Amino acid sequence: MLRSRRILVVLVILSMTWAIRPADSAAFEELDALFVLSGADYSEMVRAEEAIEAAGGRVELIFPNRVIVGRIDRVTAATLRGRAAIEQVEFGPVVAVAGLVRPTVDERAAIEFWNDFVQSPIPEEHSHLDHEPMGSDALPPPPLHPTLRNRQDAVQVLTPAMAGKIVQTIFFVESDGKIDPQTENWGKDWKAIKRQVIKGLRYWTRVAPRKQRLKFVIKFNKPKKSQTSYEPINRPSTDERLWVGELMKKKGFPSARVGAAASYFDQVFAFNAKQAKKFKATGGAVSEFVIASRNDVDGKFTNGAFGYAYLGGWFTVMTYDNNGWGPARFNQVQSHENGHLTGRALDEYASSGCSCKDRSPNGIKNGNCAACSSDSCVMKNNTTPICRFTKRQLGW
Numbered sequence: 001m002l003r004s005r006r007i008l009v010v011l012v013i014l015s016m017t018w019a020i021r022p023a024d025s026a027a028f029e030e031l032d033a034l035f036v037l038s039g040a041d042y043s044e045m046v047r048a049e050e051a052i053e054a055a056g057g058r059v060e061l062i063f064p065n066r067v068i069v070g071r072i073d074r075v076t077a078a079t080l081r082g083r084a085a086i087e088q089v090e091f092g093p094v095v096a097v098a099g100l101v102r103p104t105v106d107e108r109a110a111i112e113f114w115n116d117f118v119q120s121p122i123p124e125e126h127s128h129l130d131h132e133p134m135g136s137d138a139l140p141p142p143p144l145h146p147t148l149r150n151r152q153d154a155v156q157v158l159t160p161a162m163a164g165k166i167v168q169t170i171f172f173v174e175s176d177g178k179i180d181p182q183t184e185n186w187g188k189d190w191k192a193i194k195r196q197v198i199k200g201l202r203y204w205t206r207v208a209p210r211k212q213r214l215k216f217v218i219k220f221n222k223p224k225k226s227q228t229s230y231e232p233i234n235r236p237s238t239d240e241r242l243w244v245g246e247l248m249k250k251k252g253f254p255s256a257r258v259g260a261a262a263s264y265f266d267q268v269f270a271f272n273a274k275q276a277k278k279f280k281a282t283g284g285a286v287s288e289f290v291i292a293s294r295n296d297v298d299g300k301f302t303n304g305a306f307g308y309a310y311l312g313g314w315f316t317v318m319t320y321d322n323n324g325w326g327p328a329r330f331n332q333v334q335s336h337e338n339g340h341l342t343g344r345a346l347d348e349y350a351s352s353g354c355s356c357k358d359r360s361p362n363g364i365k366n367g368n369c370a371a372c373s374s375d376s377c378v379m380k381n382n383t384t385p386i387c388r389f390t391k392r393q394l395g396w
């Protein structure tokens with residue numbers, strides 16, 4: 001008797017839900033959402049992430065330990081508030097720092113990005129500026145140190161498809177004048193670039209098929225924590241070993257600790273490994289070095305390079321203004337470089353020297369190379385669409 005009454009109650013609730021649904025379908029529409037957590041540590045954040053996904057929402061960007069950007073509908077959001085360390089779910093602009101006490105650099109960047117984004121959504125970009133005059137910006141990564149090779153399948157290594165939780169650590173590199181004369185300082189410019197980095201990464205989480213569960217944990221190192229004795233922009237990009245190695249040493253990974261005669265690549269690999277473990281990566285970990293270059297005349301290294309990435313790890317390098325792209329379009333360069341770095345996608349613009357017969361590391365031919373396709377594409381001219389062959393190169 002009790003059981004049948006219970007069934008009746010459930011049926012009544014279900015019919016009520018059904019009845020309100022068509023009239024109030026907007027309430028079930030998935031929207032961009034900002035989740036503010038009370039999480040005191042990262043494990044609480046993981047709990048919130050799992051709760052959002054279990055409820056059918058989407059997690060796209062993670063800013064330890066208290067801010068997540070993703071997607072969810074209003075009805076489900078209401079059920080999540082107050083659960084699993086989720087304090088607020090917001091769909092519109094929020095007050096400065098969303099009321100967070102002592103926000104971290106990452107949390108602050110997330111809130112600033114969010115308020116920018118909801119007040120002026122990212123427009124479709126259709127810029128056609130030649131990407132780079134000096135051949136491809138997708139570089140083959142060198143082989144790993146022998147002592148690291150047995151860790152090739154570890155958490156820091158990117159999965160075959162661009163998928164899962166990828167940790168991206170960004171350094172705002174500037175000189176301290178100890179070796180090279182100092183000509184650049186970030187000043188406040190890095191704050192705008194932080195938001196551009198987030199925009200560029202969001203591009204990928206937005207276009208990724210849901211089943212890939214692509215999301216980024218974003219960790220910024222402010223200029224004060226990214227200082228080197230060199231002035232990178234006044235040197236060729238091939239001198240990167242000097243300042244990358246020095247920065248990795250400062251982060252606790254001197255060459256000697258990583259392995260006998262370990263290269264700066266190995267140092268970055270070891271640093272990424274630490275980040276991957278700390279933030280429970282499921283899709284790998286990478287680093288990014290953004291070089292102060294406001295005073296430089298062309299925003300290029302002395303060999304003409306400005307934005308480049310190693311295919312499939314372990315890092316990418318960009319300058320503040322990336323030659324003609326400028327800081328306002330940094331997000332487009334960011335998206336393009338992540339196509340190489342975390343997606344192993346090939347260049348498609350003519351001056352990269354691409355060939356339609358080239359094959360990506362997962363064996364997909366470069367069918368959207370300018371030599372055989374005029375389609376506009378993220379890997380060709382940093383525009384919004386992803387071309388057909390690119391998707392397959394990403395493993396999607």
Ligand SMILES: [Zn+2]
Pocket residue numbers: 136137138336340346347
């Ligand atoms: Zn490229």
